[in-house]
Amino acid sequence: MNESKKIPYKIYLEESELPKAWYNLRADMKVKPAPLLNPGTLQPMTAEELEPVFCKELVKQELDDVNPFIEIPEDILNFYKMYRPSPLVRAYCLEEKLQTPAKIYYKFEGNNTSGSHKLNSAIAQAYYAKKQGLKGVTTETGTGQWGTALSMACSYFGLDCKVYMVKVSYEQKPFRREVMRTYGATVTPSPSPDTNVGRKLLAEYPGTTGSLGCAISEAVEAAVSNEGYRYVLGSVLNQVLLHQSVIGLETMAALDKYGVKPDIIIGCAGGGSNLGGLIAPFMGRKLRGEADYRFIAVEPASCPSFTRGKLAYDFADTGKVCPLAKMYTLGSGFIPAPNHAGGLRYHGMSGTLSQLYHDGLMEAVAVSQTAVFKAAEEFARVEGILPAPESSHAIKVAIDEALKCRETGEEKTILFGLSGTGYFDLVAYEQYHDGKMSDYTPTDAELEAGFAGLPKV
Numbered sequence: 001m002n003e004s005k006k007i008p009y010k011i012y013l014e015e016s017e018l019p020k021a022w023y024n025l026r027a028d029m030k031v032k033p034a035p036l037l038n039p040g041t042l043q044p045m046t047a048e049e050l051e052p053v054f055c056k057e058l059v060k061q062e063l064d065d066v067n068p069f070i071e072i073p074e075d076i077l078n079f080y081k082m083y084r085p086s087p088l089v090r091a092y093c094l095e096e097k098l099q100t101p102a103k104i105y106y107k108f109e110g111n112n113t114s115g116s117h118k119l120n121s122a123i124a125q126a127y128y129a130k131k132q133g134l135k136g137v138t139t140e141t142g143t144g145q146w147g148t149a150l151s152m153a154c155s156y157f158g159l160d161c162k163v164y165m166v167k168v169s170y171e172q173k174p175f176r177r178e179v180m181r182t183y184g185a186t187v188t189p190s191p192s193p194d195t196n197v198g199r200k201l202l203a204e205y206p207g208t209t210g211s212l213g214c215a216i217s218e219a220v221e222a223a224v225s226n227e228g229y230r231y232v233l234g235s236v237l238n239q240v241l242l243h244q245s246v247i248g249l250e251t252m253a254a255l256d257k258y259g260v261k262p263d264i265i266i267g268c269a270g271g272g273s274n275l276g277g278l279i280a281p282f283m284g285r286k287l288r289g290e291a292d293y294r295f296i297a298v299e300p301a302s303c304p305s306f307t308r309g310k311l312a313y314d315f316a317d318t319g320k321v322c323p324l325a326k327m328y329t330l331g332s333g334f335i336p337a338p339n340h341a342g343g344l345r346y347h348g349m350s351g352t353l354s355q356l357y358h359d360g361l362m363e364a365v366a367v368s369q370t371a372v373f374k375a376a377e378e379f380a381r382v383e384g385i386l387p388a389p390e391s392s393h394a395i396k397v398a399i400d401e402a403l404k405c406r407e408t409g410e411e412k413t414i415l416f417g418l419s420g421t422g423y424f425d426l427v428a429y430e431q432y433h434d435g436k437m438s439d440y441t442p443t444d445a446e447l448e449a450g451f452a453g454l455p456k457v
Contacts (some may be wrong), residue, residue, distance in 0.1 A: 004447050008019055009092060011254040013085040014187075019253075021072055023245040025280045026065035026238065026352060028287045031359055032092035033065070033238070033351040034326035037313060042457060053223060055128040056084065057248065061239040066283075070242065072124075079123045079156065083112035084246065088254040089418075093382040095402070102405035104398060105262070106110050106418040107251045107278060108385070116388065116420030117274050118149035121243035125232040126153035135228035136160025140190065140215030141391070142270070143169050143343040144176030145420055146234030148377035151185035161185040162229075164192065164218040166345065168338055176424040190215035197221050197319035208392040211335040212271075212346045217319025235271030236316065237323070237348050244277025252281045255415075262415040264401055268393040269297040269306065269364070270343060272350030283356065295362040298393040300372070301441045302340045305330055305349045306357055308447060313457040314348060324455060327354040330442075331450025337440040341428035342369045342389035348451070361387060365397060368439040372396050373432040376422065388420040389428055 026032060035044035044101040050059045061070060066402030072080075091104040109117035129137050136159045154161035163185050170177060172191035180187050190210050191198040197217040201208065208214075216233070223231035233240060255262065265282055275297055285291040292352035299306055305328045315332040318323040329348035336345045349357075356362045369389075372419030376401065379385070387395060394416040405412050421431065431437040 005091055007258050009090055009456055011088040011258065012253055017253055018080060018085050019072065019246050020077070020079065021069040022242045022328040023249055023281050023284065024064060024070060025069050025245070025276070025284055027068035028284045029355065030287065031355055033355045036137040037324040037457065038093065038323050039315070039320070039455070043187055047193055053220060053231050055125065055132050055134070057128045057131070058125060058239050060241055061210040062237060073127060073296055075314060076124050076127050080246070080334070083119070085250045088251055091383055094379060096408065097378070098399065098402050099383045100402040100406040101409060101411045102402040103404055103411070103413045105413070105415045107415070109245055109247060110385070110418065110421035114145065114149035114152050114350040115128055115143040115423065116149065117244060117277065118146045119152065119246060120246055120277070121234065121240045121273065122146070122149035122153040123156070124243045126150065126157045126159055129232070130157040134159065134230055136162065136233045136428050138162040138164070138219040138223040139232050139234065140212060140219045141165045141234070142166050142212045142345045144173050144180070144424065145388070147180050147185065147187065148176060150232065150234065151180040151183035153338050154185065162219070162222055163187045164190040164215040164222070166212060167208070167217050172341070172427050173424055179424070190218050192218060194218070201318065208335065209338045212320060213318035213332050216317035217321055220317065220321050221319070225347055234247050235273035236346065236348065238352060239335065239350055241276035241280065241350060242401055244273050245280040247274070247277040248279060248281045251278065251415065254422045260413060261291070264296060264412065264414045266296045266298060266394045266398050266401070266416040267336070267421060268344060268390045268417070269299045269349065269353070270390065271346045272353045273346070274417050276353055278417040283361065286361065296397055297357070297362060297364040298342050298397045299364060299366050300340065300342050300393065301366040301368045301439065303330070303336045303345055303347070304366040305347065309349070310454070311354060311358055312450055312454050314454055316348065316373045322455060327351045329359065329454070330447060331453045332398060333453050334450040339438050339440055340369065341431060341437065343392065344390050344393065347438045367393055367396050368441070370432065370437055370439050373437065375399050385418070386422045387418060388422040389425050391417065391419045394418070
């Protein structure tokens with residue numbers, strides 16, 4: 001039988017096959033991620049210290065590195081059923097275009113109103129805020145996917161949502177901003193004059209285009225300054241990777257259903273939510289000695305946390321009001337160049353993924369943004385989906401690996417995460433098509449300036 005008849009173009013799981021529990025990768029890690037530290041005492045943060053900032057149940061999930069599975073509440077499962085399980089797609093057309101013997105699969109997370117994987121954690125965090133009886137939540141967003149997802153989730157549960165959006169994205173992506181406002185969120189460009197941290201940053205860096213670290217500082221300050229509010233984060237944290245594990249759990253179930261084993265698993269990496277969610281159960285198998293895979297994290301050359309950063313304790317935010325996290329970082333003061341249009345702008349990386357990378361369980365590569373958009377365009381022309389710039393980092397390396405297979409004749413199976421769509425990123429596509437997009441790589445001296453600000457821990 002022809003292989004294309006055996007394996008469908010899109011693999012859907014039944015609703016009954018939707019994961020009923022999130023997978024906690026840390027439970028299987030032999031070397032656990034380093035704990036968050038109180039910046040004042042340099043001691044591990046306790047639940048009591050974290051609860052004024054985060055929802056109580058989310059704090060419990062954040063600190064849990066023992067339980068491998070955490071049950072998904074019924075209300076969240078019911079919401080998931082609106083768009084999950086999401087499809088796993090065999091990229092037959094891309095394979096043919098590349099003339100590669102490789103088999104290419106992608107897990108498509110853009111099949112919901114928010115347009116990305118971010119909704120998987122947004123609805124969970126909004127649920128726990130509502131369950132705790134809060135009025136609302138505050139957050140940051142870089143290119144807008146997280147803010148869009150959270151505003152949708154808060155609307156569903158009747159919560160107020162305050163979003164601090166990185167200024168350069170606020171200006172470049174007005175339509176993403178308007179979707180958030182449609183769902184009832186208040187959207188403020190960051191840094192702003194509305195917070196103490198924002199005013200300080202504007203004074204120190206006049207005309208700054210902002211960074212995710214700046215926006216996090218403002219969102220945290222707004223949360224602790226307003227009674228009945230808590231701060232929620234769309235990436236980096238353990239709890240977020242936990243919620244996003246539905247991506248990998250579904251992918252594994254779909255591949256197992258057809259007897260397919262990926263050789264290479266690729267994900268874009270900014271803070272780690274998409275990558276961590278995709279690889280989690282596969283990495284679990286590797287850690288338990290049940291199977292082996294090659295994992296590749298792909299980051300932008302203009303914000304190279306893994307490939308050029310340092311593993312160190314650092315502030316999670318530019319304003320230095322958050323706990324210290326041990327991660328691969330460029331320094332909390334690092335701000336990507338304004339011409340950076342591809343998202344993935346955070347100065348650090350998930351502590352969980354940082355530990356896996358440090359232990360040699362995962363690779364990382366950095367790619368330039370014009371090459372990323374070239375790959376995005378090539379993919380869109382044959383697969384019929386306009387990918388988000390972030391997702392296109394993974395597409396770029398998936399194509400590179402498939403071309404290597406063409407050269408060697410190896411029939412490897414490649415899996416990558418298509419974390420979202422790019423229909424609100426057309427300004428960046430326009431810059432690329434008009435030849436106005438440039439590549440930027442920070443110099444060693446610029447990175448050293450960021451490293452100089454690392455706390456002495």
